[in-house]
Amino acid sequence: MQSDHKIIPVVAGALMRPDGSFMLGSRPEGKPYAGYWEFPGGKVEPGEAPFAALVREFHEEMGITVTHATPWLTKVHHYEHASVHLTFYRIWAWDGTPQPHEGQDFAWQVPGQYTVGPMLPANGPILKSLELPDVYAISCAHEIGVEAFLDALEARPELTLIQLREPQLGRDELAALAERVAAIVHPRGGKVVVNADPAWLAGWPVDGVHLNGQRLAEATVRPDFAWVGASVHSTEELNKAAELGLDYVLLGHVKATASHPGAAPLGWDGFECRLAGGTPLPVYALGGLSAADLGDARAHGAHGVALMRGAWR
Numbered sequence: 001m002q003s004d005h006k007i008i009p010v011v012a013g014a015l016m017r018p019d020g021s022f023m024l025g026s027r028p029e030g031k032p033y034a035g036y037w038e039f040p041g042g043k044v045e046p047g048e049a050p051f052a053a054l055v056r057e058f059h060e061e062m063g064i065t066v067t068h069a070t071p072w073l074t075k076v077h078h079y080e081h082a083s084v085h086l087t088f089y090r091i092w093a094w095d096g097t098p099q100p101h102e103g104q105d106f107a108w109q110v111p112g113q114y115t116v117g118p119m120l121p122a123n124g125p126i127l128k129s130l131e132l133p134d135v136y137a138i139s140c141a142h143e144i145g146v147e148a149f150l151d152a153l154e155a156r157p158e159l160t161l162i163q164l165r166e167p168q169l170g171r172d173e174l175a176a177l178a179e180r181v182a183a184i185v186h187p188r189g190g191k192v193v194v195n196a197d198p199a200w201l202a203g204w205p206v207d208g209v210h211l212n213g214q215r216l217a218e219a220t221v222r223p224d225f226a227w228v229g230a231s232v233h234s235t236e237e238l239n240k241a242a243e244l245g246l247d248y249v250l251l252g253h254v255k256a257t258a259s260h261p262g263a264a265p266l267g268w269d270g271f272e273c274r275l276a277g278g279t280p281l282p283v284y285a286l287g288g289l290s291a292a293d294l295g296d297a298r299a300h301g302a303h304g305v306a307l308m309r310g311a312w313r
């Protein structure tokens with residue numbers, strides 16, 4: 001069976017433009033899955049570091065020099081022709097203009113609005129991850145009141161992924177607030193996930209559910225929503241979220257935060273350490289952060305930053 005095959009290390013990179021679009025390439029004739037669309041990249045050579053392989057592949061395949069890239073997701077996939085361990089990077093800066101050195105086609109794509117296909121079979125969840133924004137905002141009505149929170153949400157059109165987390169509200173009050181939040185966030189193309197019992201959310205105009213640590217521990221299957229995330233603190237919890245096939249996690253807390261005054265923060269080293277084995281899930285760094293921490297978060301393997309107080313200041 002394929003799972004007995006040697007696992008081939010592969011690196012691939014999403015060239016990211018400031019407007020959020022990214023590049024896909026078509027696989028050249030003569031390779032398995034010729035004509036399928038992929039992130040440019042290729043096999044890591046023996047003894048080569050993954051980042052060095054990324055730089056080499058982008059130079060060989062399209063003649064550009066990668067100058068700033070951050071580690072992102074990893075994934076093992078078993079094809080009929082090979083088993084691969086994929087390490088994905090996001091590439092933020094490069095020198096040169098991409099040229100098709102191997103007869104491939106390139107296309108800049110907007111996450112979720114693809115004009116090319118088919119995609120390589122392993123890449124579905126990776127492409128879905130690109131639909132998640134840099135900043136994830138957690139609601140704060142329990143601190144500043146419902147009306148002030150809704151005013152703050154209206155005033156920040158750049159926030160497009162909102163977790164409604166209001167443990168002080170009962171089901172009916174939370175449902176009413178979810179409707180008001182969705183009415184603000186959906187017209188801007190955003191998403192709302194609710195931190196509550198998944199059974200409560202039937203018929204609510206929301207996009208998904210966020211599992212707290214206890215609900216993640218108790219879950220045996222992925223709840224049936226378009227978007228499902230979870231809060232994690234350890235590699236074990238991160239792995240459980242991945243096994244359930246969730247879409248993202250929040251990992252923290254990275255810095256000291258007023259919501260967990262006694263608990264020691266992970267720091268960026270502790271954060272990175274928990275991701276050291278790699279994960280197929282995009283990870284938002286959480287705890288005492290602001291949007292200004294995005295660069296540090298990416299450098300330590302995060303997809304983005306999750307903000308509570310920091311989103312609304």
Ligand SMILES: Nc1nc2c([nH]c(=O)n2[C@@H]2O[C@H](COP(=O)(O)OP(=O)(O)OP(=O)(O)O)[C@@H](O)[C@H]2O)c(=O)[nH]1
Nearest residue numbers: 010012031038039040041042043077082084120122123
């Ligand atoms: N480059 C790339 N490969 C991917 C992606 N997703 C994915 O499953 N793969 C798999 O990873 C493997 C990469 O091998 P490759 O044949 O492209 O590598 P290469 O350019 O070094 O090829 P070569 O051995 O002909 O020199 C293939 O099995 C491919 O199906 C992706 O997004 N980008």
